Amino acid sequence: MSDVREAVMPRQVRGAQVLLFVLAxxxxxxxxxxxxxxxxxxxxxxxxxxxxxxxxxxxxxxxDGGARGGVRITTIVLMVFMVLPTITRMGEAVGVGLFLDAALRILLGVPVVVLLFLPESTAWFDRER
Structure with a gap:
């Protein structure tokens, strides 16, 4: 009898992953x-x-592979380094295009950070392999 455990990525992590791909x-x-x-x-x-x-x-x-908590923390830190300067410089956007560029980074970047901080996400990256 085999003991097969199917590991399914939580919706929160999949959502962060999709948002990062859309943002890219x-x-x-x-x-x-x-x-x-x-x-x-x-x-x-x-x-x-x-x-x-x-x-x-x-x-x-x-x-969805062998990512550990370090990948999650690295993603969070890099996204914070991307979002915070964008927020502080939002008022300096000269044209509509630059304003939309900054808004895109903020509107999709903040949810990624929030989704990766949720307990389900933490449990996914800290799971036993």
Whole structure:
């Protein structure tokens, strides 16, 4: 008799994973759409937070495999480093495009942090393999 235990990822973790993928694609679209009207400095300033999102999206690929609590904490820290400066600089957005870019990062970034702090998410990453 075999003892098979099926590990199913909680909805909270799957939601954070999907939000990170959507945020990564949204960042790519945003960078492509807004890069023509920006200087090199502006493009670099815009690329920095999106690069953190893309790293988090790569980390999200491991959520259903052997990811541990360190992956969860790293994702949370990187997302906080992306969201907080965006919130503080939201008022400095010159055009509608830059404002929407910042709003996208905030509206999708904050729920990722919240979802990864939930007890179900913590239990998923701390589970026995």
């Amino acid at each position: 694609v949204g960042g790519l679209v945003s960078m492509l759409a807004l890069s023509d009207g920006l200087t090199a400095y502006g493009q670099g300033e815009m690329l920095a937070p999106w690069s953190l999102v893309w790293v988090c999206a790569l980390l999200a690929l491991t959520y």
